[in-house]
Every structure is written in C-alpha cells, then in structure tokens.
Amino acid sequence: MTQVHSAFQPKEMRSSRRSTRRLALLGATGSIGRQVCDLVERFPDRFTLHAVIAGSDAAGLQAIARRHPEAHVLLAHPGDADASRAARAIDEAVRDPEVDLVIVAAAGSAALAPTLAALEAGKDIALATKEVLVMAGELVRERMRKHGSQIFPIDSEHSAIWQCLWGEKEHGIRRLILTGSGGPFLRRPLETLESVTIAEALTHPRWKMGPKITVDSATMMNKGLEIIEAHFLFDVPYAGIDVVVHPQSVVHSMVEFVDGSIKAQLGVPDMHLPIAIALSFPDRLDSVAPAPDLAALGQLSFEALDALRYPAVALAREAGERGGTTPAVLNAANEEAVALFLKGQRRFVDIVPSVARALEAAQPARDLTLEAVIAADRWARAHVRASAEGSGRLRSKLPA
Numbered sequence: 001m002t003q004v005h006s007a008f009q010p011k012e013m014r015s016s017r018r019s020t021r022r023l024a025l026l027g028a029t030g031s032i033g034r035q036v037c038d039l040v041e042r043f044p045d046r047f048t049l050h051a052v053i054a055g056s057d058a059a060g061l062q063a064i065a066r067r068h069p070e071a072h073v074l075l076a077h078p079g080d081a082d083a084s085r086a087a088r089a090i091d092e093a094v095r096d097p098e099v100d101l102v103i104v105a106a107a108g109s110a111a112l113a114p115t116l117a118a119l120e121a122g123k124d125i126a127l128a129t130k131e132v133l134v135m136a137g138e139l140v141r142e143r144m145r146k147h148g149s150q151i152f153p154i155d156s157e158h159s160a161i162w163q164c165l166w167g168e169k170e171h172g173i174r175r176l177i178l179t180g181s182g183g184p185f186l187r188r189p190l191e192t193l194e195s196v197t198i199a200e201a202l203t204h205p206r207w208k209m210g211p212k213i214t215v216d217s218a219t220m221m222n223k224g225l226e227i228i229e230a231h232f233l234f235d236v237p238y239a240g241i242d243v244v245v246h247p248q249s250v251v252h253s254m255v256e257f258v259d260g261s262i263k264a265q266l267g268v269p270d271m272h273l274p275i276a277i278a279l280s281f282p283d284r285l286d287s288v289a290p291a292p293d294l295a296a297l298g299q300l301s302f303e304a305l306d307a308l309r310y311p312a313v314a315l316a317r318e319a320g321e322r323g324g325t326t327p328a329v330l331n332a333a334n335e336e337a338v339a340l341f342l343k344g345q346r347r348f349v350d351i352v353p354s355v356a357r358a359l360e361a362a363q364p365a366r367d368l369t370l371e372a373v374i375a376a377d378r379w380a381r382a383h384v385r386a387s388a389e390g391s392g393r394l395r396s397k398l399p400a
C-alpha cells in the first residue's frame, strides 16, 4: 500500500480551497458524461465545466456547449484524419492549470493516453473508464506515485469499497467483496443462451448504461474487469477480491475486515450517486438521489457466483494474475467481440470463447510500457476479427 493511494486516508482534493471546482470532462456525450452534466447543472455553485470533450455525437455536444458557454468544447473523432491534432488538444485540455479535476468517462481504450497525461500533470481524476486500469494498471499506479495524483472511482462497486475504506487501516482488511446483479440472464436456462438477441442483451434489469458495459454485465465480463480494477485501485491481491451475486443492486459492494466485520455501502442503482461523491469528495452533495426504502424493498438477497454460467469472471481473474500485457489482451479482445456481437456478426455465446482464444494465442510482454499495451491491444483486436473472418474463409475454401 503506497501512501499516494487515495482509498484509506485520502487527502483532500487540491482544489478544495476554491469554492467552485473546475472540471475537464472526457466522454461528455456518453451515459456517465451526461449525468456529470446533470450534476454540474444541479450544483452550479460547486462545479463549472472548463473543458468538454466527446468522440462522437456532435449534436449532443452542441447542446452541452449551449448550456455551458464558458466551457471549451472539443469534438475528437478517434478515426479523424487529424487524429494527432485532436490528441494534442485533449492532452492540453487535461493538463490545463485551470482544471481542478479530470473526469475520464470516454469509452474503452481511447481513455488511456489522456488519463496518463492528466496523472503526469499531477491532476486528480474521477475515473469511470475501468478499461484504463485493466489495460495499464501498473503504468497508472506508477504515474500516480510519481506525481502525487489520486484516482476517485466512479464505478459504483469501487465507489462503495472506497467509501467503506475511509478511515480504515490497510492491515485491517481481509477481503473486498464485489457485488454483481447477474445481469439479464441470471435465471435464463443455459441451453437457451445460444439464441440471445442483441435487444435481450441490452436490457439490464437494474442499471441504465451504455451498450458495451450492458453486454459486459450480461456476460459478467464486467465483474471480471472490475476485479482487475479493484486490484489496482486498492492494491489488494487477487486472492483477496471476491464476487457475490446480488440481484437487487442495492448493496454496491463490501469490505470484510480481519475482526469478522463487514461494511457495505447501499444506495438506489443510480450512477449520479458514485459520480457525485467522486466530484465533490470529501463533501457529500445534498439529496443526489432518494435513499433506498428498505422496508419497501423487504429483502436483499445474495448468492454464490455460478462459474459455469459466467466463465468470464474466472477468465478475467486469471488474466489479471498473469499480469503484464495479458489484461490488455483480455480487454481489447472483449471490446472487439462485444462490438462484433452488437453488429450482429457474432452470437452472444461466442463473446467469451473469442476472448479465451485470444488469451491462449497471445504472447504477452512481461514489461508494461505504453507501447507494449498499445501493441497488445491492436494484436488482440485483429485476432478476434480474423478468427471471425477466418471461419468464413475456411467455409468458402471447403469443397462444395
């Protein structure tokens, strides 16, 4: 446990002397980005948007710009011909001395370079994009240590664990317990998973989220990625991170201590809550969401994770334990396989096996550099795409 780490005795955000916190928001038009904007608009005395960046949805970005004329606005398509100019502009925005807190909510691997730049500039980060820690957790931790920056988790489970750890000592922890709802297919007969449609996979019983993470919740790869995220955020070994299924999504996660006590954080399943505490830490904002009505809920239930139904969790844990660029391969292969599923080019049941095949074929680098991460990411995407095309080619080569 290094002291720069924020979980146990977090230092106050360096901007706390200033009454209004100035934010740079990456991924402004996504699900988390829009909820950040809601909170800024509900608490105008607390926050202003200094820079707002999105990779798509020009109309959504324009709407934010109209409501926040003070904000610098940047639309940066990842595939732009002018990609390097866009990357420079993002780099400048996250390093801007005017910015108190950088919110990273851009989708997937696009968030990695800006996150590393912000940490290098000594900025504190509110992190929604878990992929950054999965791909390059060691690099992120190294930057934090060197530049004294902190990460405040926006992921609801990690926000819960973070809150449970405040004021605790590292040696008092026995294990972290991540809760997961089990997604839409918790009770669906296993033999019918082959016919899962895109619409079914995008219907999460509790949370309203973007499409990629919703599919990840259905395979529970999301929970696997969260194990790796927790390992890097809280510096707890993999053996000390468990998962329990909790269909109601009211207990957002827990920490078990050496004396046998467990602390949990409860709240309605509304991402405004973890976003708000990451933005306003160490203060809590007034009435962000209604507290859960426990008597109305009646029961909260917990059950063991079914490893047969959700093989993604063990796969991700193993990738995390192997370390190096293996988690980056896991992450990229999964992003690609989910993208193919959402385009109708893969079945739901093909997602996790494609990730497993990429992990088997990969030759991971032990030393984690940004270049090695990017190379592993590209390799894994190509591997998943090629095995999809490859099966087609193979068929066409067979004698008629």
Ligand code: MG
Pocket (backbone or CB within 6 Å): 155, 156, 157, 226
């Ligand atoms: Mg989560």
